[in-house]
Amino acid sequence: MTDTEPSPAVRETAESIATMEIRGAATIASAAAEALADQAAAAAEADATASDPEAFRASMRAAARTLRETRPTAVSLPNALRYVLQRMEGDSVDRLRRSVVDASEAFVDQLDRAQEDLGQVGANRLADGDTVMTHCHSTDALACIEAAVEQGKSISAVVKETRPRQQGHITAEALRDMGVPVTLIVDSAARRYLDEVDHVVVGADSIAADGGVINKIGTSGLAVNARERGVPIMTAAQTIKLHPETLTGHTVEIEMRSEEEVIEPGTREAIGEITVENPAFDVTPPRYMDAIVTEHGQFPPESIVTLMRELFGEGAAEPWAEP
Numbered sequence: 114m115t116d117t118e119p120s121p122a123v124r125e126t127a128e129s130i131a132t133m134e135i136r137g138a139a140t141i142a143s144a145a146a147e148a149l150a151d152q153a154a155a156a157a158e159a160d161a162t163a164s165d166p167e168a169f170r171a172s173m174r175a176a177a178r179t180l181r182e183t184r185p186t187a188v189s190l191p192n193a194l195r196y197v198l199q200r201m202e203g204d205s206v207d208r209l210r211r212s213v214v215d216a217s218e219a220f221v222d223q224l225d226r227a228q229e230d231l232g233q234v235g236a237n238r239l240a241d242g243d244t245v246m247t248h249c250h251s252t253d254a255l256a257c258i259e260a261a262v263e264q265g266k267s268i269s270a271v272v273k274e275t276r277p278r279q280q281g282h283i284t285a286e287a288l289r290d291m292g293v294p295v296t297l298i299v300d301s302a303a304r305r306y307l308d309e310v311d312h313v314v315v316g317a318d319s320i321a322a323d324g325g326v327i328n329k330i331g332t333s334g335l336a337v338n339a340r341e342r343g344v345p346i347m348t349a350a351q352t353i354k355l356h357p358e359t360l361t362g363h364t365v366e367i368e369m370r371s372e373e374e375v376i377e378p379g380t381r382e383a384i385g386e387i388t389v390e391n392p393a394f395d396v397t398p399p400r401y402m403d404a405i406v407t408e409h410g411q412f413p414p415e416s417i418v419t420l421m422r423e424l425f426g427e428g429a430a431e432p433w434a435e436p
């Protein structure tokens with residue numbers, strides 16, 4: 114390993130995030146924190162960095178940049194890197210390594226606890242006998258439904274399959290395993306089923322300072338339809354989904370993914386000059402979202418900025434940048 118080369122585990126994690134083998138905002142965040150801990154262990158043993166604290170720090174920043182560049186939209190990824198790198202301290206490589214490993218473990222613990230806590234808050238919004246509609250696969254959203262079931266409430270679900278990657282199937286299986294009766298539908302059937310639904314529950318990849326919810330493509334259309342049908346919609350999002358850069362006017366980049374996720378394999382030539390676009394996410398304006406459920410309670414979207422300021426101050430640090 115040279116002084117800035119990422120460890121094999123960092124490279125593998127970055128590759129798995131980019132190809133979506135590792136996916137879901139919370140899962141991406143914990144994988145990134147764990148990869149930094151691995152980088153610290155590897156750098157503490159490599160010739161170039163084992164006895165040079167500055168070279169060790171540079172290798173940690175480089176690993177964070179490699180992870181950061183994988184997917185642009187879910188802010189949980191840079192927030193995880195921020196959490197760990199801001200706690201990197203010490204004047205020897207051994208102390209630096211320990212601080213990174215401790216911060217990585219604390220971050221992952223915090224994620225698990227946050228999800229449990231927000232699950233309780235979200236569950237309080239659901240009543241015995243409710244039917245929920247879901248979009249994509251969100252562990253935060255599932256935590257709300259699971260907590261409601263554990264409270265003894267009987268919950269049913271209408272699950273949208275969520276083109277193009279059909280992550281709704283993961284949700285359907287997870288709910289089935291919780292004992293929740295599931296009806297799986299294609300995305301375009303959502304409005305038809307909204308009249309049979311009491312709540313829409315979705316996750317988030319990022320939440321902007323104005324309360325805009327950035328989530329899997331199709332969320333905004335679902336939210337508008339839910340409002341039109343009078344069905345409340347909540348987004349379950351632990352606070353690592355709050356996007357601190359939006360406090361200073363930045364917008365959230367929407368990831369554009371490959372056309373191969375949309376068209377049948379081997380059909381590119383036959384399709385000819387048709388452009389295929391595959392945005393992975395969209396933005397639901399705050400006026401179409403009823404509540405953002407976090408581990409600190411539920412918030413009307415327009416007031417999430419107060420929590421964001423409390424947690425992040427006035428903006429976002431970039432501890433992975435070269436000094």
Ligand SMILES: O=P(O)(O)OC[C@H]1O[C@H](OP(=O)(O)O)[C@H](O)[C@@H]1O
Pocket residue numbers: 136137138139140249250251252253254280315316317318328329393
């Ligand atoms: O953190 P949790 O709640 O698990 O997931 C949050 C969001 O992450 C997913 O994105 P992708 O599948 O990584 O593109 C979905 O958009 C989901 O709502």
